Amino acid sequence: MSALSMRRGACPSLPEPMQTGDGLLARLQPLAPLTLDQLAGLALLAAERGNGILEVTARGKLQLRGLTPATVPGLPEAVAALGIDVPQGFPVEVSALAGRDPEGRFDPRPLARAISERAAPLVPHLAPKASVVVDGGGLFRLGGLKADIAVSAAEGGLSLTLAGTPFGVMEQARAAAVVVALLQRLAACGPTARMAELVAAEGIESLRAAYGLASPVAAPGEGFDPVGLHALSDGSVALGIGLAFGQVRAAALANLIDAARRAGVTEVEPAAGRALLLVGLTPEAAETLRAIAAGLGFLTDAGDPRRRVFACAGRPACASARLDTHELAATLVPLLGGRDLHVSGCPKGCAHPAKAALTIVGLDEGAGLVVEGTPRDVPARIVPPARLRETIEKDLA
Ligand code: SF4
Structure with a gap:
């Protein structure tokens, strides 16, 4: 067996949850920020179908825990009934608040959509955990998030990193084609292959030459902690709150949602770093909500040791x-x-x-x-x- 076909990682989804020590776990990556009603609906699903715990992962995905074989059927439909769309093609992760980050270098969503659609036929041939990240940079940059392929802004275009190794710089117009070609190459190595193994097998220089890319820039630095107050480009403020251990119980989340409604929150976006970004606030309302959230046990200070x-x-x-x-x-x-x-x-x-x-x-x-x-x-x-x-x-x- 080659090194490229030795590992396999399961990836839980709504239709196919994963068995864990506390029951079945379902993960979802909403395509758009959630309304408060949608988040409340997910909290209700967590309570009715699972053990009442909702999680935000280090990669900013949502998880329902403690599901059972009896409560899983109909879960995707129940999430869809809340109006929450999840990726249908290849799932591509983007930095939070894309398009509203005042320091964002580019809007990652069009490129992510193009990659997702063009790579959709490859999904059955790729490792379940094969990942592509498109990082718009700025406040909510995703540096440090591990990915088979990471795209980020660079001098003269976009920079690609393969499994953490700087790969090359290209014009934005070529990026979708190059990423999909790399995914095709990965798929051709077998359904368990990961990019680190492909790079080790073929060599980064030879891969770079195959795509005619300019010299790489340094790999992106650390990501940004989303916890705290952030001024957005539309003049509103986002409040980032962290979940202790990445988890919240449905009842505590319901209390937060009530307070968020009173404060005028319009949307909630799960963010990398086990956090929720509450969007649409005035500076005063954001400060008030921050104090309430802290009182409810949420982490509202990036320096909190938790x-x-x-x-x-x-x-x-x-x-x-x-x-x-x-x-x-x-x-x-x-x-x-x-x-x-x-x-x-x-x-x-x-x-x-x-x-x-x-x-x-x-x-x-x-x-x-x-x-x-x-x-x-x-x-x-x-x-x-x-x-x-x-x-x-x-x-x-
Ligand atoms: S939840 Fe903790 S105890 Fe349970 S399987 Fe995972 S690591 Fe082990």
């Missing part, structure tokens, strides 16, 4: 969990001093596949501590969960 904490559903929600991840993470937040923390109920690491400064992983033998690693790495030590706080206090002192 923004650096990742925790999966954990015990008791997930049958695989060996730890009460949320309780543990909340206890440890004051000790972090600006470090990232990942608390994972088991080695699967659902909440954060990347490395964190400190990872705590639930194991049969106890709580494993991993420094600068992931829950799948060998822990530096294993301690009883009851002694975790004391151990970490000593280690971080």
